[in-house]
Amino acid sequence: MPRTNLIFSLICALLIASLAFVIGVVLSFKFVSAPSISIKGWRISPLVGTIAADPYTRATIAKSGLLALTRKEAIYLSADSETETGAKLSENCDYLVEGIELPARWWSITLYAEDDYLAQNDDGHPSFDATASKGAANYRIIISPKKPVSGAWISSKNGGNFRA
Amino acid sequence: MSGAKLKKSHYLIIAIVALAIGHFAYIFLSPYVFMGVAMKRLSNGWTMTNQFIQGPQTTMHSRQIVRPSPDMAYSVCVYDLRNSSIHIRAAPWDDYMSISVFAANGDNIYSVNDREAPNGVDFVLEGPTYATIAATDVETVYSPSMHGIILDRRLAPTKQRFELAKVARQNNICAPNTLK
Structure with missing residues (x-):
């Protein structure tokens, strides 16, 4: 019986961990954004594309601005409101x-x-x-x-x- | 018997840790995943690497890379440095143009524009293992990854300019390096 309980508990833990992992990925995909400066509704992320970009900027750009140029070449201003x-x-x-x-x-x-x-x-x-x-x-x-x-x-x- | 069960607090801790792992996995791995998908699409399933492919004029049907500019003419070369370095040449253009090299994580590791290279762009791209010897008489750029993307952008906001860009881009080269 204790062994059965332990197996059941481990299966529950595995299911919970899997679900939580997926939720973590989905929420990050939906809500993570790059650090940015806002000027009258236009947002700018100064580190777009650079090697110095933080992981959050890199992840954001990979999703919505892949192959963006660095500040040396271009500045991207974005407005959605x-x-x-x-x-x-x-x-x-x-x-x-x-x-x-x-x-x-x-x-x-x-x-x-x-x-x-x-x-x-x-x-x-x-x-x-x-x-x-x-x-x-x-x-x-x-x-x-x-x-x-x-x-x-x-x-x-x-x-x-x-x-x- | 109760000692063999996990407590509610244990499940909570497991959930929080898994959530955090999911979050950081996304943050650190998603650039590689998105770039991998882009490289596969742009090289026609990895069958057309180390060669420039001329993109058509950007329209509502252009869905290979997010946020394409309808005012630019794009050529792309998905590079594979496992067997040799590659030699890149891009023909000059009489307006804005740039060549950008992106590593497998999406970092823009090198870029050069028409003002910096008025006679065209010419360089060798070398891999992270320095497995091959790059030519010494042209600039050598080092990529931190074996795979990535080279993008040629040319300002061509009209159909006429796009047709001219098409002609100019025919002289572009992205091929295994034979320079010694």
Whole structure:
């Protein structure tokens, strides 16, 4: 009897350990994020891609930014919520992105769907880049599922809760 | 009989320890897993290593690597340094271009752009065991892993520029090193 009890206890322990291990992996996959700095809703992770990256940054980038360039080549700014309200960006809303010409050799704003790939639409407007701004001092871009009457446009059709 | 049973507190400790192991396993191993998946996809199941493969223009159907830029033309070489070092050459480009080398854990171990190499990129990639002797007259880059990815990015935001990039990239080389 004691041996039976022990075997039963060990089986229970093994099941609990397996379940807890899987939960640990799943929760980490879902919630782990890299240390970042936030500027008006735009987040930046300075150690992206570098050998000096901490394990959390490396794990985050492996999931959502594999093959990212280091700060020597590029800086990635990411936004998934409205600047003023903090609400998640959604294809059900229209947004205005405006700013001044960025002090960079080249820049672009690209819309990615929730799965971190380009949104599944054939509108042909997944991004807006510096060559399209033609050196203007300011830029104004509409993010919307429907093409605006005028102006620069990034299509959010089928983007769900997208990020830019 | 009761002495042979585990107490509730034991189960709790086991659960917490297993949870922590799961968390740290994900943190430390996931970069290798994600890179492994990417290398397998990009080399067509490991059948096309040590050669540049030209990617098509990025569209909504591009789903090999997360967050692709629709404004870039990509070429990729999945490297395998087990048998020899490899020689990489990338043709020059009249706008932004870069060559980046990624190790098996996703670290960007080397990158060079068109301003640093206006006449094109030329280097030898050597493995961590230094099993082969790299040529001395070109730059040698050392990878901490036997496998990884070399990525050629060229700014080509229009169809016309992409077609030009396609032509330029035809002169790229990623092949076993024959330089002595």
